[in-house]
Amino acid sequence: MSEKTNRFLPYMRQDRLPHIFCPGCGNGAVMNAFLEAMEKAEMDFDNIAMVSGIGCSSRIPGYINCDSLHTTHGRALTFATGLKIANKDLDVVVFSGDGDAASIGGNHLIHAARRNLNITMICINNNIYGMTGGQVSPTSPKGIVATTAPYGNYDTPFKLAELVAGAGASYSARWTTVEMENLVLSIKTALKNPGFSFVEVVTLCPTYFGRKNNLKTPTAMAAVMKANTVFKSAAERMSEKELKDKIVVGEFANKQRDELSEVLEKFSIENSGGKTAVNSAYETEF
């Protein structure tokens, strides 16, 4: 290419650009952050397989020029589990939204964290169901106005990073899209970490979240998000009243333990001698 182009464009399917995300949507920034983190972690781009479910954020693997699976709603982690156990050498990355990961795939999320499978999951949390028209999602903050909550949301939201850390993941963090440097370094750590690595990214949704909550421009949403961000170390010293409507960012878990795909391989070598556990009378045929 003689003309000077953006540094992330060579990794992407350029015939599909510009992408369908709304102006100001954080999904494109998370895509950039992932590509930069992949460069910093010195991973092999051809060895990466991306899995996604249904949603705005799950369209990201469609724009990146690598092997990808676009699966059914909420089941991205189950497909990723099969992919990782079938081929242990692949670097599996799961992109999913908050409705995909926390609502319909909530059980898959906590059980993948409990098993500690060696995959990286990036959950893009825009606090609302963006693709279907702005309904209330399990991560919507208390008091926001949405299509299905015209008088305000009464439910308490999920805290995904804490939930996954409590379920036993070996790495769990939460960042926002207005602090790119921390996000890039966190995704880099998550890609290198052996075990289930979860990064929750709180993004802007100016079209459906912002328009109904008097934050009509992306800049206004980003300014409010930046003002409401509190680091974990500072949040420990704050009372619950002060922490209302605040986004606590930081690393919530970072400790390694046994990882599922290696445990399974060791088990099958001990019991059947091969990498696949086959215990059958027709063993010679395999």
Place this chain on the structure above:
Amino acid sequence: MIIINEDLCKGCHLCLFMCYKNVYAISSEINKKGVQLPFVKFEERCTKCGTCEVACPDQAITVDLPDNWWMDKDNDINFNPHFAKGRK
């Protein structure tokens, strides 16, 4: 030198918010897509940190630095050679 791709920019103006040194400004004209494009007004303020490049959701901004590998003139594929080993 900072290049803004006019075909990719959707006019969210997050580059104005994210830039630490206020390099960008909004133009008064509207292009054929109906977008008020940002433009580089104060280039002498730029410290070349590259935050706008990562934070741009539409991959429209390129910060031209001779030190960066992706700006090397001999590199005709414009691709990090470290990651391109297995690519066919």
